[in-house]
Amino acid sequence: MLKIEKMHKTFGKGTINExxxxxxxxxNLRPGDFVTIIGSNGAGKSTLLNCISGVFPIDKGxxxxxGKNITRQPEFKRSKFIxxxxxxxxxxxxxxxxxxxxxxxxxxxxxxxxxxxxINRKQKEVFREKLALLGMGLEDRMxxxxxxxxxxxxxxxxxFMAVISKPKLLLLDEHTAALDPGAAxxxxxxxxxxxxxxxxxxMMITHNMKDALQYGNRTILMKEGKIVMDISGDERADMTxxxxxxxxxxxxxxxxx
Amino acid sequence: xxxxxxxxxxxLEQGMIYAILALGVFLSFRTLNLPDLTVDxxxxxxxxxxxxxxxxxxxxxxxxxLAFICGLLAGTVTALLNTKLKIQPLLAGILVMFGLYSIxxxxxxSRPNIPLTRSDTLYKxxxxxxxxxxxxxxxxxxxxxxxxxLFFFFLKTRIGFALRATGDNEDMVRAYAINSDGMKVLGxxxxxxxxxxxxxxxxxYQSFADVTMGTGMVVIGLASVILGExxxxxxxxxxxxxxxxxxxxxxxxxxxxxxxxGLPTSDLKLVSAAIITIALAVGAFGGNFSLNxxxxxxxxx
Numbered sequence: 001m002l003k004i005e006k007m008h009k010t011f012g013k014g015t016i017n018e019x020x021x022x023x024x025x026x027x028n029l030r031p032g033d034f035v036t037i038i039g040s041n042g043a044g045k046s047t048l049l050n051c052i053s054g055v056f057p058i059d060k061g062x063x064x065x066x067g068k069n070i071t072r073q074p075e076f077k078r079s080k081f082i083x084x085x086x087x088x089x090x091x092x093x094x095x096x097x098x099x100x101x102x103x104x105x106x107x108x109x110x111x112x113x114x115x116x117x118x119i120n121r122k123q124k125e126v127f128r129e130k131l132a133l134l135g136m137g138l139e140d141r142m143x144x145x146x147x148x149x150x151x152x153x154x155x156x157x158x159x160f161m162a163v164i165s166k167p168k169l170l171l172l173d174e175h176t177a178a179l180d181p182g183a184a185x186x187x188x189x190x191x192x193x194x195x196x197x198x199x200x201x202x203m204m205i206t207h208n209m210k211d212a213l214q215y216g217n218r219t220i221l222m223k224e225g226k227i228v229m230d231i232s233g234d235e236r237a238d239m240t241x242x243x244x245x246x247x248x249x250x251x252x253x254x255x256x257x
Numbered sequence: 258x259x260x261x262x263x264x265x266x267x268x269l270e271q272g273m274i275y276a277i278l279a280l281g282v283f284l285s286f287r288t289l290n291l292p293d294l295t296v297d298x299x300x301x302x303x304x305x306x307x308x309x310x311x312x313x314x315x316x317x318x319x320x321x322x323l324a325f326i327c328g329l330l331a332g333t334v335t336a337l338l339n340t341k342l343k344i345q346p347l348l349a350g351i352l353v354m355f356g357l358y359s360i361x362x363x364x365x366x367s368r369p370n371i372p373l374t375r376s377d378t379l380y381k382x383x384x385x386x387x388x389x390x391x392x393x394x395x396x397x398x399x400x401x402x403x404x405x406x407l408f409f410f411f412l413k414t415r416i417g418f419a420l421r422a423t424g425d426n427e428d429m430v431r432a433y434a435i436n437s438d439g440m441k442v443l444g445x446x447x448x449x450x451x452x453x454x455x456x457x458x459x460x461x462y463q464s465f466a467d468v469t470m471g472t473g474m475v476v477i478g479l480a481s482v483i484l485g486e487x488x489x490x491x492x493x494x495x496x497x498x499x500x501x502x503x504x505x506x507x508x509x510x511x512x513x514x515x516x517x518x519g520l521p522t523s524d525l526k527l528v529s530a531a532i533i534t535i536a537l538a539v540g541a542f543g544g545n546f547s548l549n550x551x552x553x554x555x556x557x558x
Contacts (some may be wrong), residue, residue, distance in 0.1 A: 053432075079434040086428070094425035097418070106416050109434045113415040161433075 001201050002029035002052070002169055005136045008060035009051055009225075021047040022058070023225035029169075034195045034202040034216035038209055038244075043222040045205045049171045052203075054078045066168055080110055083162030085155065085175040092158030095147035099138060099157065102146050103127045106161035134160060134190065152183025156190055170195065172204040176211075188215060209241045221248055260510075260517050266394060268513040272506030273397030274458045275481060277398040277404055279505040280498065281451035281479030288412070289444040290424040291339075294350030294475050296452050298357030299331040301471040303453025305364040308466035317379040321457045327364075328453025329446045331357060333470075336445040340438035355470075361468050370467040371460075378461035394464075400458075402450070405498050412494060420444050452478070476529055481505035483536040508532070 009022040021044045029035065037045050051058050054075035063071045070078050086092055093102045104119045107127070119127075124142070131139040134156050138149075146154065155175055162170060172191065176184035192215055195202040206212050212219050219236055221229035221244070229248060231239060260268070273330055278300065285293040303324035310320030331353060333558020338349035365371055383392040389448040411417045423429045430437050452474075460466040492495045 075435075076431045076436050079432050082432075084432045091426065091428050092432075094422035094429055097421060101418055102422075104415070105422055105430070105435070106432050110416055111415075113419050113435070115411070115414045115416060118413050118418045119416050205368055216274050 001031045001035070001066060002027075003062075003064040003070070003194045004052070005062040005064070007051060007063065008059045009056060010048060010059055013059075020225050024049060024061075025225070025227055027220075029201050029203070031199065031201060032190075033218055035204070035218045035220060036212040036216045036222050037203060037205045037222060038207070039222035044225040045222050046173055047225075048222070049084075049173050049203060049205065052169075053082055053084055053171055083165070083167035083170045085158050085162050085170075085172050087152040087174040087177050088149040089158070089178055093146040093154055093159070094147075095225045096145060098143050098145055099131075099149075100124060100127055100142040102157070103131075103142075103161060103164065104117060106164050109165040130160070130164070136186075152179050152181070152187060155179060155183070155187050159187060159190055159194065163197060163200070166197070166199070168199065168201065170200055170202040172202065174205050174207060177207060191215070209244055213239055213241065213244075223248070258517060260513055264513055264517070265510075266391065268509040269506060270393045270397055270462065271459075272509040273394065274399045274455050274462060275477060275505040275509060276401050276502035277458065278452055278455035278478050279476065279481035279485065279501050280404060280449040281448045281455065281474065282406060282449070283447040283482050283498070284408075284446055285332075286479060288421055288424050289448075290477075291346045291445065293332075293335060293349060293443065293445060293448060294349075294418060295331055295335045295353045295357075295445070295449055296478055297352075297471040297473070298354035298477040299328045299449040299453045299471075300360070300456035300459075300474045301361045301466070301468060302327045302331055302364065303456030304356055304454070304460035304466040305361045305371070305456075305468070307457030308373055308460045309364060309366070311373050311378055311461060314369050314376065315462055317377055317382065320461070321379070321454060321491060324451045324457030325450045325454045328450040328456075331453065332446040332449030333442055335449070336442040338439075340441055341506050358468070365466065365468060369469070370465055373461065373464040373466075376464075378464065379458070380462050401502060405495075405502060408498050409420075416443075417540050473526060473529065476526075476533065477505075477508065480529060480533045480536065483533060484508055487536045487539045496557060 004025055006028040007025045011017070011019045017113055025048070037043050037048070046057065049055050052063060052230055054070070054073060060069065061071070062069060065078070065081055075151070094105070100119055104123060106112035106177045107123060127142065131142070136153055136156055138153065138157060146157070149157065158173050160177065179187060188211060191202070191204065194200070195216070202216070204216065213236065219239070220227050282296060285291050300494050306319070306327045307320035308325060311317055335349045335353045338344045338352060339346045344352070351368040362369070379396070380393050383396045387396065389395055412421060418442050419430060419435045420443060423435065423437050423444070427437045430440070456471070459470070481504040483504070484507055485500040485502065486497065488507065489496070489500030489503055491500065511532065512525065512528070516522070520528060
């Protein structure tokens with residue numbers, strides 16, 4: 001599915017601020033995998049996702065998605081196969097456009113964008129039907145602008161937009177960190193549901209170790225640009241938050257929350 | 258002392274042309290969220306192209322088409338400077354505007370102005386061939402209406418959605434497989450295309466093109482956008498487009514009235530700057546802008 005070979009990324013090369021963000025990582029994602037990623041601040045989690053999605057070009061290595069080498073592809077081209085949700089709820093939608101207009105942009109991700117009408121009646125019905133599944137009443141607010149939504153509603157909408165065009169890979173960068181606990185739970189449950197779409201693999205960064213072990217089928221821990229733990233199956237089922245802290249000397253208070 | 262009827266009509270006729278300029282500025286300033294200073298240059302490019310065609314006896318409509326194409330090119334250059342060479346948008350616009358001065362002179366055959374008093378123009382055609390009252394104004398209204406409708410439908414297409422979203426949130430559009438750089442090129446090209454079209458029409462309306470006529474046009478465009486939105490509202494896309502157009506008309510009327518009341522021509526720029534500042538302030542404070550709210554804030558301190 002996704003194959004990363006010897007990926008390396010250094011920021012500020014040759015300056016006093018030089019920092020190795022990704023240190024020769026090899027990583028293999030199987031179809032249908034739902035990987036949770038943990039690690040303290042600056043471990044390279046977000047950089048890993050940003051390198052995969054093409055926000056940053058990588059210094060060395062290869063990124064292969066579904067048998068296709070995408071290492072040199074610009075960000076917007078990779079987006080055809082990759083859905084993304086950012087930490088900041090403001091980043092995921094066009095705030096001055098309506099909910100249905102935002103959905104149309106997401107829905108037409110893989111079709112030609114020309115002078116066709118932005119949304120037609122048939123699409124509106126599809127959107128309404130699917131939005132109802134979110135259980136947030138958004139289906140009755142399709143003509144409202146995205147800026148009127150709460151953080152939780154916006155993140156739910158963004159998540160929905162990220163999967164509506166059936167990507168192969170879903171990248172979630174702490175997408176519940178800015179939400180209140182109730183909204184975070186709701187968005188996580190939606191994430192769990194969407195991740196079961198056939199043919200979709202998911203990578204989710206979280207600061208909540210309990211969530212990291214509870215959701216998905218595989219967990220990796222990053223430290224100083226390396227993957228220092230990669231567990232799945234029985235090993236993961238036996239893992240607890242306490243054991244994680246003990247084994248990997250995690251001293252980040254925020255991760256305990 | 259109010260405007261005479263003739264002066265009032267003149268302001269309305271010009272307003273229809275400046276409304277096209279305002280719509281062009283709207284496309285870059287509001288839709289793409291990029292304040293573009295190319296306008297001061299590209300409007301002259303449009304005027305020059307249109308005047309040259311008219312002065313050699315060409316079809317005035319061909320002149321306008323050529324003006325539009327010249328504007329497209331000018332906007333494309335600004336956008337490429339911004340997206341490919343990573344020059345800040347304001348600076349990219351200034352550079353192109355600066356360089357266009359020489360190009361405009363070349364188009365005009367190294368003359369600082371081209372008179373069209375003896376040439377056919379669209380407005381002379383309207384006066385002679387349209388057997389209606391106020392032919393110049395009616396023609397201006399019709400052209401403006403067509404352009405507003407084009408804008409409305411374009412901004413409602415898939416590619417229009419992509420353009421609007423690029424101005425709202427660049428990170429988001431790239432995540433949805435939209436080439437944000439390409440959208441900026443498209444937006445700035447179209448924006449300057451319409452600005453140049455307005456320049457072409459202006460040259461035919463006033464029967465001359467002058468290489469210095471562009472000075473301050475970007476400010477007039479911005480003033481029209483801001484004034485129109487503050488007065489007529491932004492509720493829906495169509496209303497917003499009409500508001501921006503009416504803003505240009507209102508601006509022309511204010512300026513004409515100010516001159517009538519004895520404003521020295523040399524003070525025009527200061528007055529324009531003041532109008533924009535007031536309109537921006539009204540926009541920022543929304544409907545709650547009143548003297549009371551100002552005093553209330555002072556007391557609270």
